[in-house]
Amino acid sequence: MAGVSSEPGFLLTTIEKGANWARTRSMWPATFGLACCAIEMMGTGAAHNDLARFGMEVFRASPRQADLMIVAGRVSQKMAPVLRQVYDQMAEPKWVLSMGACASTGGMFNNYALVQGVDAVVPVDIYIPGCPPGPQSLMHGILSLHEKIMSGEIQRSTGLV
Amino acid sequence: MNDVIAALVAPFDAAEVVERSYASSATTYHMIAIPVEEWVLFAQAAKENGFDTFIDLFAADHFSEAPRFEVTLILLSMTAKERIVVTTRVPYDDPSVPTLTNVFQGANFYEREAYDMFGIDFPGHPDLTRILLPDDWVGHPLRKDYDIGAVPVQFKAGSADL
Amino acid sequence: MSDATERAESVEEKRRAQHEIWVSGTEERMPFAASTNEGSQEMLPRDQDPALDIQRGIAVDDDFVTPERVVSAERQIINMGPQHPSTHGVLRLQMELDGETVTRVKPIIGYLHTGMEKTAETLSYAQGPTNVTRMDYLSPFANELTFSLTVEQLLGIDVPPRADAIRVLMTELNRVASHLLSSATMGMDVGAISMMIYGWREREICLDFFEKVTGLRMNHNYIRPGGVAAELPDGWEDDVTNLIKVVNAGVDEYEELLNGNPIFLDRTLGVGVLTPEEIKQFGITGPVARASGVDWDLRKAHPYCGIERYTFDVPLGKHGDVFDRYKVRIDEIRESLRIAEQVIVTIPSGDYRTTDPKVTPPPRARIGESMEALIHHFKLFTEGVNVPAGTAYQAVEGPRGELGCYIISKGGARPWRMRWRAPSFAVVQALPVMMTDSLIADVIATLASTDPVLGDVDR
């Protein structure tokens, strides 16, 4: 990229900002509800908490159309490959939000069946604590992610460059 | 023991019946222990005696006591409003209990679960494969000699026995 | 031994020969998290499928026997789930289709297997409710109640009448919340998106009340062996009265929206039928059984927690189809609210937990005065509740049917084995019977109407 423009700094930051703004304003989540946390995730999307305020009400069924994977719930050893598969199918740029104690660390179930932290399978951008995290926590997590993207703290290529 | 249970266990000399009462309730249920040879016969007799609702089937591991494994069947009679909990014991070297899928279709998944979790064999079962765990899993996790598989966590100083 | 077992064993052996995978007790992570092989569990070729008869319900002796279909060129196998928006949770359905018609279904479960029965063996009886409440996460109170009753049965203790009344109140409101969610998601699955929004709107009011009482919106750990964790908050009567009013109005609205809606009727009437005979064979209980006309409700048959003191009816369906299941749930919401109404009026005063020293620590003030009280308190909180050896089974009528808990105790503070009887497990097993020979579009409606919770199925 550096060789293309004579003033890379100016042009790049502007486009980046614009792109980041667009990314945060319509960040469509993929449905990856697994357990109790998924119910709270659905609750966040429903009328009371209204995720549409952040341009996120469109939960996409197909990972190809989604930007953000909210891993809501406990990931079992049997589910882990599926999780990876769905993640791999998502188009860049993509983000992962690990919702709840189970997804982040295995939670209270430290045993043979659960993956102890979904970061062993996919890279995670934001961890949300709680069991289950309430809708407010989830929204806080999402807003933190937006902030980080806007400030350039988390950067993603489009996969094209 | 009431009439329904008495009529049910009458042909089975080896059956041991204990009556138990529910907590917070005036009603009771019966626990019946029978030898494994009479397992299918007993289930059939129970079905004919009105215990035609299949509720549950599962195993347990008594580890140091012989015979080691216990398989339990829970049946319900909606007409008599009675519940029976039927148990049988099988040894470690031959953990096999004849299948009940021909008596109660519902036993299918439950027997698969018992196989998955305890490695109990159910001869005659149409499709005895793992159900909850991936096909290529090694071991039967609910057995007492299978470790819980905890990974060490910092604040617990890495103790696996919690 | 059947072919399938042999196949599974050979797969297992092959894996073992390739590399030594995770032996229990070692502290390494499972290697297959990095691969995308989730184990085969495939559908066998048609002529080799030994479970075919049972799956299709042919082994059931009734008029639902369908003749073997000729395999046509249109045959295809599709895979729904485990990550599919319309499957309730992570259920995977493998379906063989002939054009649009479903000819074979194989439910594959275990994607949410959490090992809770194993974990329960390492938790004390006081910690137990924390574990079980996360199983069927839509009916946490019912789970806690089942566990607590089983432990109380082993201990041989009774709880005070006020605790009983609180338990009844909370479990019935939980049934309301659960059925609201079930109706909401079912509406969404058959295309009534507004139903989804409405259902959650009313459910949120229930959750607000739960949060006020227990501090959490879900997974409350409120009902414990010996009683409940805390007294109801001040002004709870007003909250419940308001809840009853709002939810009743909401339910009327749903019925207006759906009952006469031709699209909804078309999609639900006569779809996914189960006969009473099949219900009993598969051990299905709860609203799904009652929709088929099986008159069985544990609250009437084996009443617990003094629920026999309240008047309520058990709604029954006639046809056992999707519509009847929806209708039974809607009516059950009303009946549960009726019970809640009576609890407000009749709740006795007194303790909210037993004073039995076996489970309850001495009051705070006594600890400063008496050495015994201090020791007792210390033992209860370090060792936990000591439960005598024995076995016990206890079941309650949860929102999805008979929730049962079977505990084997060998003495001490932890159960030797805890078995959970999950109503959703039975329902998932019967899905092939309901879905075979229906259209693929009906699969979703059928699944939604049975309302399985995968946390309950896989535990």
Ligand code: SF4
């Ligand atoms: S973190 Fe808690 S609420 Fe979330 S999936 Fe785990 S147990 Fe359920």
